[in-house]
Amino acid sequence: MSLASSPINQTARAASTHLIQRVLHLDMLLLTLLALLAGIGVVVLYSAFGGEIEPVKGHIIRVGLGLVIMTVFAQIPPARLAPWAPVLFGIILVFLIAVLVMGQFGGGARRWLDLGIVQFQPSEIMKLALPLMMAWFLARTPIPPTFRITAAGLLLIAIPVGLIGLQPDLGTALVVGAAGASVLFLAGLRWRYLLLLFGLIAAIAPVFWVFGMQAYQRARVLTFLDPNRDPLGAGYNIIQSQIAIGSGGLFGKGWLNGTQAHLDFIPERHTDFVFSVFAEEFGFLGVIALMTLYLAIICRGLWIAYQAQDNFSRLLAGGITMTFLVYCFVNMGMVSGVLPVVGLPLPLISYGGSSIVTLMAGFGILMAIHSHRRMWST
C-alpha cells in the first residue's frame, strides 16, 4: 500500500498504463482477466499431464502467440475493419468449399486446407469471419432489421454452418452458428421471428429423428439423456466426468491429487474434459472462482459492446463476447451432464492451439473497439 501510493511509483504505474492502453490499445482489465485465466490453464494442464512439463511449455508458447495476435488486432480501428468483412467472409467461404471438394477426393472428413506454406482450418476462422460479416451487413440498414434483411441474415449464417456441418464438424458448426445468431439477436431479431424459428425447429426435429438419423446416432442422443444406458461406451465418459466433479466436493482433492484424473478415468482430460480435472482438484470453491472469472470476462466484453459508438462495433463486440459465452457454458454444461457431448474446448484452459488463435484475435478486436473510441463523443 505504502509502495503503491508513493509518487514515483504512481508515475511509473501511470506510464505503464498509458503504454498498454493508449499505445498498445489493450484493455487493462480484460488483459488482466485473460492472463489470470491462462495462468489457471497452465496450472490445471500441468496436473492433467500428470506433472509433465513439456506439453505445458507448448501450451504457454501458444498462449504467448495468442497474445501477440491479440495485440496486432487491437491496432486496427473498427472503421478500417468493417469494409474487409465481406471480403474475408467470401474468401473463407471459398476455402470451406475447397476443403469440402478436396475432402471428396481425399475420401473422408477433412477440415484442413493446405496452401503450401501454411495449413489452416477455414472453419476456425469462420468463427470470426461470420460475426464480422453479420455485423457489417446488419449495420448497413436501420436496426431492428426488416423481415427481408433478417431472412438474408439467416441465409448468411446457414451457408457456412451447412458447409462446416458437411465436413462433418458439428462442434464447430454449432459455434459458428451461435456466433452468427448472436449478432442477429443483438441487432434486434424480433421475438416473433425467434418464436417462429423455435417452432420450425420443434416441428422438424421429430422428422429428422425418424428419417435423418442412423440408429447409432439416435443411440448417442439417448445415451446423453441417460448415460447409464451405456455405461461401458459413450455413457462412460460422462459418468466418469461426473464422478470426478462430484467427488471434488467443496474444497477439492487438491492440486495433483485428483484420482479420477490420474488413474485415467477421465477421458480427454487435457482437452474437452479439462474442466473435470479442475473441478475434482479444486472443488466447488474453485469452480465458483473460475466461473466468476469467465463471467467477469463476458461482462467486460458486453460492457465494451454497450459503450461502443456505432452499430457495427456494438454488434461485433457483442457477437464476439457471446461466442465466448457459448464456448464456456457449452463446455462446462457437457462435462457436467447438462448438455450432450459435442466436443468443444474450454477457452484458454484446454490444451490445443487451433481455437486459441481465433479466440485471442477476437479479444484483440474487442480491445480495438474499446480503445479506438473517439473520446469527445461519449
Next chain:
Amino acid sequence: MKLDFLRNFAEERRWVQGRIILVICLALVVAAVLVGRMATLQLVEYDRYSARSQDNRIRLAPIDPPRGIITDRRGQVLAENRPAFNLIIVPEQVNDIDNLLQQLGGIVELTPKDLERFHQARANSRSFQEVTLKFDLTDIEVARLANDRHRFPGVEVQPHLTRHYPFGASASHVIGYVSRINEEELRDSDRTRYRNASIVGKTGIEKAYEDRLHGRLGIAQIETNATGRPLQVLHQDLPQSGEDIQLTLDMELQQAAEAALENWRGAIIALEPQTGAVLALASQPVFNPNQMVSGLDQATFQALANAPGQPLFNRAVSGRYPPGSVTKPFLGLAGLATENMGINETLNCTGTYNLPNVSRTWRDWRPGGHGRIGFTQSVAQSCDIYFYELAHRMGIDLMHEWMTQFGFGQATGVDLPSERPGIMPSTEWKQSRLGEVWFPGETLNVGIGQGFMLSTPVQLAAAASMMANRGRPIQPHLLLSDDAAPPTPQLEPLTLEDERLWQLAIDSMVETVHGRLGTARAIGADLPYEIAGKTGTSQVIGLGPDEEYDEDAIAEQFRDHAVFIAFAPADDPRIAVAVLVENGGSGSSTAAPMAASVIDTWLTHLEETNELSLQPN
C-alpha cells in the same frame, strides 16, 4: 446508406443496448444453472460420487442376454442355447502380455486369427475390461486351464451360452445361423445392445428377427482388490433375454421335403394357401449351422461359400429361374379374362409356330404338335403353340400387367433376408434395363415362361396359393403370430368379371394331374384326393431354331430345370407346393413326384395331428 440521415441512431443504439442488457441477464441465468448443477454434484451428491471415486476399482463386465429360442409350429426346438467356455484376459491385471500369450499358447491352441482379434479388441477397450482371447474352449482345454490357473492372474475361463441347432443341417436355410458380430455390424448397431463378443444373426430367421431374438445386454459392476482380483459383484443389471419365436414351419414336413429332394440341387416350398404360412422351405444343398456359430476362418468360409452347389445360397427365396410352363394356367386365365382367347376357342397345333416377317420358327416341346386344342388341354398337355399365339395376341405389356397381379417379378416379402424379386419383363423394363426396344419374338418366349422371365420358387408357391384361393392373395410368412389373423398380403385381390374362369383354370390344372393326357398323370393315379398342378421344364440354354433337346448329349449344368407347382385338395386347398430342381430334366418326371410326396405327407400323415400341438405363444 444514402438514407442514413433519416435514421434515428440514438434509437438504434438504445435498441442494441437493450439487447446487450438482455444478454448479460442470460449469461447470469446460464451461470446460475451451471452453479446449481455443480452444487448438486459437488455438495448435494458429494457422498455418492466420493464413494464411487473411492472404489473406482470397479470392473464393468457385459453380460450377454440369452438369445430367444426358435421353435417350429409343434414346439420342437430348432435353435437353442448351450453352455460353452471362453478364455478371457483382463489386460490391466497382466504384467507381461506377450509372455502370457506365449505361455497360454502351450496350453490352448491359439491361431494367428485369435491373436489378431485379441489385440484389436484390446486396443478398443479399457485396460480393466475383459477381452476374449479364445472362444469355445474344448473340454480338455478347460480342464488344463483349471489346473494351471493359479499361474496366470488376469486369466479366466468364462462360461457363457452358445447357439446350438439340434436339427443340424435340416432347415438351415430357414433358421439361418448366428456368428460373432463383425466390425462393420458393430459400427452400425446400437452400442448399448452389442459388444465385441456379442453374436448376431447372419442369415435366415436368426437375421430377420434379430431385433426380437437378441434381448438386452446386462452389466455387472465387479469390485476388485488392488491386484485386480474380483472381490464381489456390486451391482448387476441383469440382461433381458430375447424373445422366443415360433415358426409356422412343420419340421416333419420340412424333413419330408428335404428327403424328397434327395441329392438334387433345388428347392421345395409348401404353403398353407389360406394363410400363407410356410409349412416347409427346403433348399439344397444345405450347410451345417452349428459349424458357423463358433466362427469359421476366412479360408473355410470362402471354400464353403464357393463350393460347387453353393450350400450357403438359399435357392427358395434367392434363386431366380425361368419358370417355364408353370406360368401357363396364369397366362391362360389372363387370356380368357381379357378375351384375347375364347373359352371354347381351339387352335390347330402343328408343332411349329411362325411370326409374320420373322424367319425364326418356334417349336412345341412335342414334335408334330398336339393337333386341335383348346384352353384346358393346352394347360394339361402344356401345348406351347397355344401360348405362343396367346402371347402374340396379348402383347408383352398386357401380359406384364396380368402376371404382375399374381406376384411375378416382385419379391413376396416373405420374412427371410435376401429375397430377390425376379423379372416379369415389359417393353418399359427392357428399355430401362437394357436400353433396347422389345421384339415381338421375345413376347413368345415369355408366353411359355422363358426368355427374360425369372421367378423365385417362393414366388411360384405364392402364385399357386393365389390360384387356389381364386384370386385372393396371401403373404408367405414364417413367423407364427399370436393372433389368428395372418399378415396382410402385399398384392391386391384379383377379381374377374366372369368368376367361372377360376374354376376353368383350376380344372385345367386338375386335368394336368388326373387327365388321360396330362403331363403329370403319373402322380395322379389312385389318389384319395385331387391335386391341381402344372409341370414346367425350363431351358437353361437357348436352343437354336432347328436344334432338338437331347438330355444325354448335354452337360449336366446345362440340362433343363424341372419345375412343378400344385395345390391340393383341388376343391378345398390346404397345401400349396412349388418345386424346383436345378438341371433336373423334366418337370413331370423329376419335380412332380417330389411335390406329390410332400402333399401326401401333409394331407395323410401330418395335418391332423398338427392343430392339436400348436403352442400358444
